[in-house]
Amino acid sequence: MNKTETNLSISAANGKLNTNQKLGLALGIIGLFIIVLSFLNINFQNTTIWLSISISSLLLGTYLYANGTYLYRPEGISNNNVFRSSLTNKGVFAWSIGIVLTLFYVALYWFPSYLGLGENGAPNKGVVGLFDPLSKLLNGKPASQWFVYGTLYTVAILGLGYKFIIKYRHNKYQLVRTISVMFFQLGFAFLLPEILEKLNPGKEYFAKDLKNMWPLNYYFFNDWHLKGLLNGGNLGLFMLVFGIAMIFIISPILTYFYGKRWYCSWVCGCGGLAETAGDSFRHLSSSTQKAWKIERWMIHSVLVFSFVTTIAVIFTFLSNNPELSIITKNQFIYGIVTFLIVFTGALYIFKRKDLDKDAIYTLISLCVIIIISLAINLYSNNQNILFVDSYKLREWYGFAIGSAFSGVIGVGFYPLLGNRVWCRFGCPMAAILGLQQRLFSKFRITTNGGQCISCGNCSTHCEMGIDVRSYAQKGENIVRSSCVGCGICSAVCPRGVLKLENASEKGRINSNDILLGNDVNLLDLINQK
Amino acid sequence: MEHVVIIGNGISGVTAARNIRKLSKKKITIISSESEYFFSRTALMYVFMGHMKMEHTQPYENDFWKKNNINLVFNHVKDINSETKTIYFSDETNLKFNTLIIASGSKPNRFGWPGQDLYGVFSLYSKSDLEKLEELAIGSKKAVVVGGGLIGIELVEMLFSRNIEVVFLVREKTFWNSVLPNEESLLLNRHILEHHVNLKVETTLDEIISDGFGNVKAIKTDSGEIIECDIVALTVGVSPNIEFLKNSSIDLGIGVKVNSLLETNVKDIYAIGDCAEQMKPNENRKNIEAVWYTGKMMGETVAQTICGKPMEYNPGNWFNSAKFFDIEYQTYGWVFAKPKENEAHFYWEHHSGKIAVRISYDKNNRKFLGINTFGIRMRHEFFDAILIEEKSVDFVMENLVKANFDPEFYKKYEKEITKLFTQQNLTLNI
Numbered sequence: 001m002n003k004t005e006t007n008l009s010i011s012a013a014n015g016k017l018n019t020n021q022k023l024g025l026a027l028g029i030i031g032l033f034i035i036v037l038s039f040l041n042i043n044f045q046n047t048t049i050w051l052s053i054s055i056s057s058l059l060l061g062t063y064l065y066a067n068g069t070y071l072y073r074p075e076g077i078s079n080n081n082v083f084r085s086s087l088t089n090k091g092v093f094a095w096s097i098g099i100v101l102t103l104f105y106v107a108l109y110w111f112p113s114y115l116g117l118g119e120n121g122a123p124n125k126g127v128v129g130l131f132d133p134l135s136k137l138l139n140g141k142p143a144s145q146w147f148v149y150g151t152l153y154t155v156a157i158l159g160l161g162y163k164f165i166i167k168y169r170h171n172k173y174q175l176v177r178t179i180s181v182m183f184f185q186l187g188f189a190f191l192l193p194e195i196l197e198k199l200n201p202g203k204e205y206f207a208k209d210l211k212n213m214w215p216l217n218y219y220f221f222n223d224w225h226l227k228g229l230l231n232g233g234n235l236g237l238f239m240l241v242f243g244i245a246m247i248f249i250i251s252p253i254l255t256y257f258y259g260k261r262w263y264c265s266w267v268c269g270c271g272g273l274a275e276t277a278g279d280s281f282r283h284l285s286s287s288t289q290k291a292w293k294i295e296r297w298m299i300h301s302v303l304v305f306s307f308v309t310t311i312a313v314i315f316t317f318l319s320n321n322p323e324l325s326i327i328t329k330n331q332f333i334y335g336i337v338t339f340l341i342v343f344t345g346a347l348y349i350f351k352r353k354d355l356d357k358d359a360i361y362t363l364i365s366l367c368v369i370i371i372i373s374l375a376i377n378l379y380s381n382n383q384n385i386l387f388v389d390s391y392k393l394r395e396w397y398g399f400a401i402g403s404a405f406s407g408v409i410g411v412g413f414y415p416l417l418g419n420r421v422w423c424r425f426g427c428p429m430a431a432i433l434g435l436q437q438r439l440f441s442k443f444r445i446t447t448n449g450g451q452c453i454s455c456g457n458c459s460t461h462c463e464m465g466i467d468v469r470s471y472a473q474k475g476e477n478i479v480r481s482s483c484v485g486c487g488i489c490s491a492v493c494p495r496g497v498l499k500l501e502n503a504s505e506k507g508r509i510n511s512n513d514i515l516l517g518n519d520v521n522l523l524d525l526i527n528q529k
Numbered sequence: 530m531e532h533v534v535i536i537g538n539g540i541s542g543v544t545a546a547r548n549i550r551k552l553s554k555k556k557i558t559i560i561s562s563e564s565e566y567f568f569s570r571t572a573l574m575y576v577f578m579g580h581m582k583m584e585h586t587q588p589y590e591n592d593f594w595k596k597n598n599i600n601l602v603f604n605h606v607k608d609i610n611s612e613t614k615t616i617y618f619s620d621e622t623n624l625k626f627n628t629l630i631i632a633s634g635s636k637p638n639r640f641g642w643p644g645q646d647l648y649g650v651f652s653l654y655s656k657s658d659l660e661k662l663e664e665l666a667i668g669s670k671k672a673v674v675v676g677g678g679l680i681g682i683e684l685v686e687m688l689f690s691r692n693i694e695v696v697f698l699v700r701e702k703t704f705w706n707s708v709l710p711n712e713e714s715l716l717l718n719r720h721i722l723e724h725h726v727n728l729k730v731e732t733t734l735d736e737i738i739s740d741g742f743g744n745v746k747a748i749k750t751d752s753g754e755i756i757e758c759d760i761v762a763l764t765v766g767v768s769p770n771i772e773f774l775k776n777s778s779i780d781l782g783i784g785v786k787v788n789s790l791l792e793t794n795v796k797d798i799y800a801i802g803d804c805a806e807q808m809k810p811n812e813n814r815k816n817i818e819a820v821w822y823t824g825k826m827m828g829e830t831v832a833q834t835i836c837g838k839p840m841e842y843n844p845g846n847w848f849n850s851a852k853f854f855d856i857e858y859q860t861y862g863w864v865f866a867k868p869k870e871n872e873a874h875f876y877w878e879h880h881s882g883k884i885a886v887r888i889s890y891d892k893n894n895r896k897f898l899g900i901n902t903f904g905i906r907m908r909h910e911f912f913d914a915i916l917i918e919e920k921s922v923d924f925v926m927e928n929l930v931k932a933n934f935d936p937e938f939y940k941k942y943e944k945e946i947t948k949l950f951t952q953q954n955l956t957l958n959i
Contacts, residue, residue, distance in 0.1 A: 074723050076855025080690040081579035170855070172938035283581075289590060448934055449909025451850050451859070453821045454540070455572035460585040469588055490936050492580075494852040496859055496906035499934050 020068025028061030030054075038130040041116070048133040055155055062159030066166045075170035077492055079283075079461070087415070088280050094415035102412030109403040112145035138194035140201065150190055153273060157185045160276040167279070173487045173500070177265060181272035184211060189269045200235055204228040208239060211267050213246040215306040216429035218402050222394060223317040230324050252436060258502055259443025260433035261485025268429075270422060273411065274463065275486060278419025282463035282488065285418030291465050295425055295482065302401055303431040304366060309397045311336055311374075312390035319383065333378050333385070340367050351439045354509060401426060420463040424482060434481030442502040443485065444509075445478035447471065451495045458489035458498060472497050479509050532556045533835060534616060534626035536606055540821055541802025542632035543567045544828025545835075550597050552836035557598070558624070560616070562605035564656050566591055571821060573659045574683045577666075578690040583656075606633075609777045611795045628835055631774070631785055631793075631800040632828070635767035635819055642763075644737030649745030650761045653684055665760050666691050672760035673697075673748050675734045677704050679851050681764040685726055686854055688760070696727045696756055703730060709901070710866050712876055716885055716903060717853050724854050737761055767819055769804040782806045784817050789841040791831045799835070801827035811844060813863055820849060846916040847899075848909060856883060861912035862899025864889045872898060875922070875953065877946045879904070886946055890922035897922045905942065906934035926950050 017025070034054035037044075044050045070078055086093035107114045116126020124132055128143050131151060135143035161182040168174035193208035206228035207217055214220035220243055229236040229243075254262045264271045285291075318329035327335070344367045352360055370386075377385045384390060410422025423430050437443060445468070452475070458468035464482045468489045471478045478498075490498040533549055535542040538561035546557050559567075572586040594601050602624070608617040609629070616624045637652030639645050651661050672688045674681050677699030688695045701707055703714040704721060721728050733751045740746035747757045769784035780786040780794040784806030791799045800806075802824040807816040826844055833840040850859040864887055868874050873892045878885040884904035890897050896919055900912060911932040915925055925932075929943045 074720070074855055079578075079580040083582050084579040171936065172940070173936040176938050446934075448906070449913065450822045450825075450848065451909055453571040454569040454588045455575060456569060456581060456585045456588065457572070457575060460581045473588060487936060494857070495850040496857050496934060499906070500937060 018068050018072065020064045022068075024061045024063070024065030024068060026061070027057040028065065031056075031058035031061060035127060035130065039115070039127050041126050043125075044130065047130050051130050051133060054130075055151075058155055059159050063162055066163035070163075070166045070169070078167055079492065082280070082283055088283070090284065090416055094281075098413055098415045101414070102408055105403075105408040105412050108145055108149055109407060115145050115148065117145050118142070135194075138191070139197040141197075147194075153269070154185050154190045156277045157269075157272050158182055160279070161272075164276050164279050168491060171487070171491050174491065177487070178275065180266045181268075181275055184267045185269055185272045196235060200233065203232050203236070206232050206236055206239060208235070209269075210239075210242060211246075211263075212269065213243060213251065213429070215303070215310065215432070216268070216270070216427060217243075218306055218309070218397060218428075219394075221310050221314050221317070223313060223320065226317055227321070227324070251433070252440075255433050255436045256441050259441050259483070259485050260430070260437045261443065261483075261500075263433060264423065264430060264484035265486045270406065270410070270427065271484060274414075274419040274423060278411075278414050278463070281414045281419045283418075283461050284416065285420060285424070285463050285465040287459045287462060287465040287467045289467075292467075295465070298425045299427070299431045299434075299482075300362070302405075302426050303428040305397060305401065306428040308370070308386055309390070309393045311370075312384070312386050312388070313394050315385040316383070316390040330378065333374055337371050337374060340371060347439070354439055401428075418463060418465070420465075420484070423484065424464050430482070430484075437483070438479060438481040442505060442508075443479075444501060444503070445471075445483065445489065446499045446501050446503075447475050447477065448495075448497045448499070449475060452497045453495055455494065457492040457494065461488050461492045463488070468498070477508060530554075530556050531627045532558065532625065533628045533630065534624060535559045535630040535632055536616070537561060537632035537634055537802070537804075538564070538567045538601070539570065539632060539634050539802060539824065540567075541634075541824035541828045542630065544825045545630050545632065545801060545832050546599050546828075547597070548829050548832030549835060550599060552832060555628075555836075556600070558600040558602055558626075559594075560602045560604060560606060560624075562603070565601065565603045566594070568656065570654075573653065573656070574687050577659060577662060577687045606773050608773060609779070611778050611798060614797070627797065629798045630831060630835075631771075631779075631798065631804060632802045632824075633770045633773070633804045635803040636770040637763065638766045638768055639763060640765065642734055642737055644739055644745070645763065647737055647739050647745045647761075648743050649759055650737060650763065652763045653680055654767065662687075662760075666693065669693050669759050671696070671756075671758045672762060673734075673756055673758045674762045674764060675748075676764035676766070677701055677730075678764060678766065679705075681762075682721070682853050684762045684764055685721075686724075688762075689724065689726070693760070694727070696729060696758065697721070698732045698734060698750065699728065699730045700733050701730065704728070706866065708866060710864070710874065710876070710887060712878060713885060713887065713901060713903060714866075716878065716882060717856065719882060720854055720856050734761075734763075767803065769806070769817065771804055789843075790834055790839055791827060791842055792834075799831050801831050807842075813847065814844065818844075822848075846913055848912070856904055857906065859902045859907055860899065861907070861909065862889070862897070862916050864899040864901045875950055877942075877949050879942060879945075884942065886942075888922060888925065895921040895923060897925045900925075907932045908934045 031054045034050055082088045085091070088094070112128070113119055116124055116128040118124040123129070124142050128145055128148055131143040131148045134151065135141060135147045161178050165175055165178050188211050189209050196208045204227065206225055207220065219225050229240040232239070251263065265275055314332060315329055318325055318327070318332055322328065344363055347355070347363065348360065373386050377387065405426040406422045410426065413421055452472040454469055454473045456469050458472060459466070462468050463486060464484060466478070466480050466483060468478060485500055487500050490500060533555050535546055535558065538559045542559055546559055549555060549557055566587055567589060568583070568586040569588060572581060575581045576583055576586060604622070605619040606616055607619045609615070610617070614626050616626065618624070635654070637654045639652070644650070649665060651658060651665065653659065653662065671694045673696045674684050674688070675698045681697065682704070685695050685697050703711070703718040705717060706714040709717070718728070729750070734748060735751050736749040737745055738747045738749060738755070745759055745761050747755050748761055749755050771781055771785055774781060774785065778795060779798060784804050785793055785800035786808055787793055787800050787805045788808055791801055791805065793800055803817070803819040805817070805827065810816045823844055827842055830840050830842045846861065847863055848861045850857070852858065868889065871891055871893055872889055875888045875890070876885070886905060887901040888897070889899045897915055900907065926947050929947060930941070933941065933943065
C-alpha cells in the first residue's frame, strides 16, 4: 500500500451537528412543542391532525438524529465523550430533563387534572384531550392520563429503540433483544390491551397486558382487580389463569433456561424503557460495594412488602367474597404456610452453600415471623391477617412503591442515578427472578481465561452497577442475581473476555484460576461443552 | 515481623501484595510516585475518550488497602542500599525493608530526536502523561503520532475522539507488519483508513521543529516533508524504569536481571513485571515482556516464593489480545509474521475484509502452533488445552465450533473456514 492522504472533512467528526442531526432535532422539538402547547390549554381545532404531526415528528426526528449521530462512523462501540457531555454526565442538561420528567410523573400520578383529564364526566382538555382521537380509535373511549402515558412510553421505546439498534448495529445480540422489547411494548403492552378493551366493552377494568405479571403488577390480587377478572367473562378468566401460570410455571421455566434476562431485558416494559430511552445513562449506575449493599436490602424489603401486602389482600378478598372463590381463607393460609416452609426448607437444605450467611438468617427469621403472625391472627379470627388493615397496606404499597418508586424515582432520575434505579433497588419481580437466577438457572457470564486487562469498561457500563471487572480479572464466572443480561459488558470489552451463556449448572458458580499453563484434560473439556 | 516492601503499584506489584497477604501476615508496603491508589493503566485511553472517569480505572475501592492491611506510600524512590536494606526517598526520608520487590514498570523510549523536549511533545504511559495530554488537547488542531504499534494506534483513536486531525507515521509498509503477517496487517491498514486517519506508511521522524518559543510547530519526516502540528506523540516502545537502581549493587542489564525464581543477584531482592529481565527466558518469549498478564503471573509467582514455597516463573502458552479502533484481535500460541521453515499457515478472511483467522501449524507432523483471530472471539481455555496436549491442526478444525466465544446470535463462520481448509488441503495432497 502506498502512502495515503485522506480527506478529513466528514460530518459530525468535527464536533458540530450535521444536517441529519439538525433536521432530527428540529422535528423532535416540533413534536414536543405541540404537546407543550396543548398542556397550556391551547385548544387545537383538529386534534387528530396535531396529534399525528406531533407523534410522527417525534419518531422521524429521533430516526434522523440517530442516523446522523451513528451512521457516519464505522460500526463499533460509540461511547466517546459520554463522561464529558452535559446530558450524559449529570450536567445542566441532565438535571433539567430529570426535573421535567419528575414533575411530569408527579402530575401523572397525583394531579392528572393538570394534564387536562376531565374529571367527573367533564370532557378532556389539554394534553389528555390531544390524545382523545387515538384513544377513541383504539379502545372506543376518550383518553385517560394513562393512555397518554402509555402512548408516549411506546413512542419513546420505539424511537430510542431504533437509536439503540443503530448505535449497536455491529452486535446481533443487541439487535435481536431490542427488536424484542420494541415488539412487546407496541404489541403486548400498548395495542393488544387497548383493542381487547374495545372488544370487551361494558366490563369493569382489569389488566390486559399478558406479560405484566405479579408482583410487578402489584394490584393483580387486589379485590377490585380479582372481581374484575372473575366478572370479566372468558377473557377475564383467561387473564387470571394465564397470570397465575406466568408466576408459577412459565416464568420459572424460562428463568431456569435463560436467566432473568428473558424478562428484564427482552420483554418487560420497565426494562424496555431503561434499555432504549435510558441507554444514554447506563454508565451512571454506581458500582460501589456500598451501593450493592443498599440494593440488596432495598430490593428484598420491597419483595417482602409486596408479598405481605398480597397475602393480606387475598385474605381479605377470600373473607369478603367466599362465593367467588374456590378455596376458603383458611385453606389459603395453610397453603401459604406450607409454601413458606417448603420453600425456605428446600433453600436451606440444597442451596445454603450458595447463599451468604446473613441472607440465610434473614430468610429464615422473616419466614418464622410471617408464619407466627399468620397463625396468631388466624386463630384469633382477626380480619387483618397481618395486624394491619389490608386496604391501608395496599394503599401504601401503591403510593410508595407502585407510583413514587417505579415512576418518579425510577424514570425521573434516569439522568442522575442511571437507567435501572427501579429495576435494581425496587422491583419485587426482579428480586424473585434474581433469586432464581442465582440459585436455579443455566445462565451465567463466562470469562475468557486470562485475557482480562482490568480496564473497567464492563463495570462502568453495567446498568445494574455490578462490578463485573472484579469477577473477570479473577477469571471467575459472573452469576449475580441482579444481572439482567443486557450484554453490554460483553459488547464494550476490548479484549473479548465476556460471554453470556446458558450452559450446564455444573461448575457454574466457582472461581477458575487464571490459566498459568496448568494441565487441563482436553477431552474432558471438549466433551463438557 | 518481616517487612515486604514493593516499589511500584502497577498490576505486578499489586498482585504480589495481594497474594502475599493471602498467604501470610507479613507487613506489606507498596510505594508509588505515580498515583496514590492502584489503577489500570490500560484504561487511560478510555478516560481520555470520555468512556470512563479516572475513578473507574481503580479495580479496588480506596478502603480495600486498609481492610487488607497493606500500607501505601506515595513517594518517589531515589536510591536503594541493599547492604543496609534501606530505601531513600527524594524528600530525604527513608524506609527499611527485609524483603524488596522491584516492580517499577517501564518508561517510554525517546531516541534523541532534535526537538524532543519541546512543549507539545509527549508519550503516553503514566497518569501524569494523560494529564499532560489533557492540557495539550485544549485548542489543538493537528497532531502527529509517531510509531506504528499498539500504543500508537490507541493514541490516534484518542486524539480523534477530541476532533483533532491526526497524521500517523508508521515505519513499516503496512501497520504493525513486524508482528502481523501481510494479510492481517493490510486488514488493519484498511480499517485505519476507513476511520479517515491520515496514515503515512514507510515514514519515520527526522526532526521536531520549534516555533522559536519552545513549542512544537511542525515535524520533518525522513522524506523531508514538513507537517505542521501542535502535538507530537512519540510511541516507539518502552524500556524498564530502573534509573533509581543505578547506584545500588543490583545487577542491571536493560532491566533488572532475574533468574527463574525472579530473584536478583542480591538476596531478598526480587524484580517482577515490565522492569524484570529474564536471564533465561522460555522458548520464543522475550526476556522483557511488557504485557499485562505476565506482570500478574510474576506477582503471583513471587508471592509464593516469598511466602516459603519457591516457585519458578513459568508463563505457559503465549496469548494476547488488542483492539484496533473497532476490530478486536486475539492470539493464542505463536503465529509469526513470516512462517518458520517447518511452519505452514492457513488464512481465511471474510468478504467484508474485517474478519479473519490465521492458523499456524507444523508442516511435518501437523501439530497446531498458534492462531490469530480478527473480529472473532475465541476461547482461551480451548486453545490452551490444545497447545498443552499438542493436538493437530485437523483436530482444531474439527472442533472449531467449540472454540467460538462470540456473543449469542452472532453469525458463525466455522463452516466457511473449515471448508476452505479442506479445499486447500485437498489441493495440497493432489
